[in-house]
Amino acid sequence: MPELPEVETIRLQLSQLISGLKIKDIQIFQRKSFTGDEKLLIGANISGLRRFAKMLVMDTDKGLLLAVHLKMTGQLIYKKFKLQNSNNKKENLPNKYTRVIINFTDGSGLFFNDVRRFGWMRVVKKRDFEEIINKLGPDPTRINSGDFYKILKLSKKPIKLLLMDQEKLGGVGNIYVCEALFEAGLNPKIPANQLTEEASERLLVRLKKSLRKGIKWGGASDNNYLDAYGEQGEMQEHFLVYGREGEKCLNNCGSMVKKIRMGGRGTYFCSKCQK
DNA sequence: TTGGTTGTTCGTTC
DNA sequence: TGAACGAACAACCA
Numbered sequence: 001m002p003e004l005p006e007v008e009t010i011r012l013q014l015s016q017l018i019s020g021l022k023i024k025d026i027q028i029f030q031r032k033s034f035t036g037d038e039k040l041l042i043g044a045n046i047s048g049l050r051r052f053a054k055m056l057v058m059d060t061d062k063g064l065l066l067a068v069h070l071k072m073t074g075q076l077i078y079k080k081f082k083l084q085n086s087n088n089k090k091e092n093l094p095n096k097y098t099r100v101i102i103n104f105t106d107g108s109g110l111f112f113n114d115v116r117r118f119g120w121m122r123v124v125k126k127r128d129f130e131e132i133i134n135k136l137g138p139d140p141t142r143i144n145s146g147d148f149y150k151i152l153k154l155s156k157k158p159i160k161l162l163l164m165d166q167e168k169l170g171g172v173g174n175i176y177v178c179e180a181l182f183e184a185g186l187n188p189k190i191p192a193n194q195l196t197e198e199a200s201e202r203l204l205v206r207l208k209k210s211l212r213k214g215i216k217w218g219g220a221s222d223n224n225y226l227d228a229y230g231e232q233g234e235m236q237e238h239f240l241v242y243g244r245e246g247e248k249c250l251n252n253c254g255s256m257v258k259k260i261r262m263g264g265r266g267t268y269f270c271s272k273c274q275k
Numbered sequence: 276t277t278g279g280t281t282g283t284t285c286g287t288t289c
Numbered sequence: 290t291g292a293a294c295g296a297a298c299a300a301c302c303a
Contacts, residue, residue, distance in 0.1 A: 001281060054282080072281050073300085116299045118282070157293080166283075173282070223280085224301095264295070265281065278303095285297080 002070040003054060004140070004171030005214025006225050006233065010076055011051045012215075013228035014110075017078045018046050018058075021104040033099035033114060036123030040064055053136045053170030057129070065129050066102075067122045068112070073097075073223070074119030077111045077230045093230075115224060136170040140207055143169070149200040152192040159195065160188035161263050163207070172207070175220055175235075175242050178268045180207040182241040187274045188267050213238065241268040249273060 002010075022045050026038040044060035051057070056076070058066040068076065079093055093111045094101060100112040100121055112121060124132070138147065140163075151169065155162050163169055163177045172180075181188050183206035186199060195203065219225055219233030222243060226232060236243070240250050245259040245268060255272035 003282090069282085071283070115301070116281085118298065155292095161293095164282090263293095266279090280301090283298095286295090288294080289292090 001072050001173055001175065001223065002074060002219070002225055003173030003176055003214070004051075005176065005211055005235065006219035006227075007051050007054050007056055007070065007171075008215050009219045009233065010228045011049050011056055014056075014058075014076065014078065015049045017228060018104070018108075018110060019048060021046050021106060021108070023060075024103045024105045027101040027103065028099070029094075029101075030099035030114075030117060032117060033112065033119065034121045038123065040123055041066060051171075052133045053139070053166055054173070055133075055136075063126055065124045065126060067124050067129065067132070069120055070114070071116070071118035071120075073115040075111070075113040075224070075226045075230075076228055077113065077226060078108065078228050079111065079230075080108045136166055137168040138170065140169050140172055140204070141211055143204070145201045145204050148204045149197055152195055152200050155192045157192055158189045158262060159186060159192045159203075160267060162192040164263070164265075172211075174265050174267075175222070175239075176207070176210045176214060178242045179210040179213075179240055181274060182269060183210060185273055185275065187271075188262060188269055241270065244268060 022043065023041050025042055028034045028038060041064060044062040047059045047061050049056065049058055054069065056068045077093060097113045097115050098111050099114050102110040160177055160181060163172050184203040186203060214220060214235045217233055217235040217238055218227055220235035221232035222236045241257050244257045247257050249255045249257055249270040251273050253272045255270055257268055258271055260267050
């Protein structure tokens, strides 16, 4: 799923690809996938891209923002030219899951594909945008250990569910929380406020490390994630526990990776290494 | 055919 | 007042 590293990968790529481009028109094939008046954005120049938790925001010179949330199956793929008769499936856009196309005046386009249709694009005024991001917790890549510990102390929730709570911490999803807890040697069920300050610090270090690793490998294409070039990420080849149910724990502890359900989500961990 | 899959929101329950 | 939990959303896949 697109989590922080996946969205950050797309942001870094799109910053290079579409900054400064002018929007020519916007084609909407699925009304549910686009909120607001797309005509307001015609003629607007993309001035930059920002990420808030798992949300991507395109700034424009018109005082309007285009916010995007990929949810579970969203893709944002940039194509420079309309290739004719291409055999490359990734170049074969639009496809049946293309919900929106942002066309730029130079002939290139940004394709918003989304199988499950949970994702959205939204035209937002700068002022209204504040309300949206005020609900999000701090970014785990930028938080310091003192503030992180304070957040943990305020909740009795299992640590895994707290880390995934977007109002407490913004951007962490199911994959990277499993990876980070494994690296930190912490059981996902521990109540957050029971972690010692030392464990909290260790967890934050490992969480940041897991997220950096995800960005380094261009995100995880465990399911249908593709980056802005339409390419798969490689992080799934470097998972330590996620999706490895029944396989040997990579710490060589002799135990096997277990899978349980927490908050309705698959949770992978080693019961021997994670106490 | 049915159940599993998942990020976020929403509604119900305690 | 609010924490906690489950369902809903949609479509695919095994």
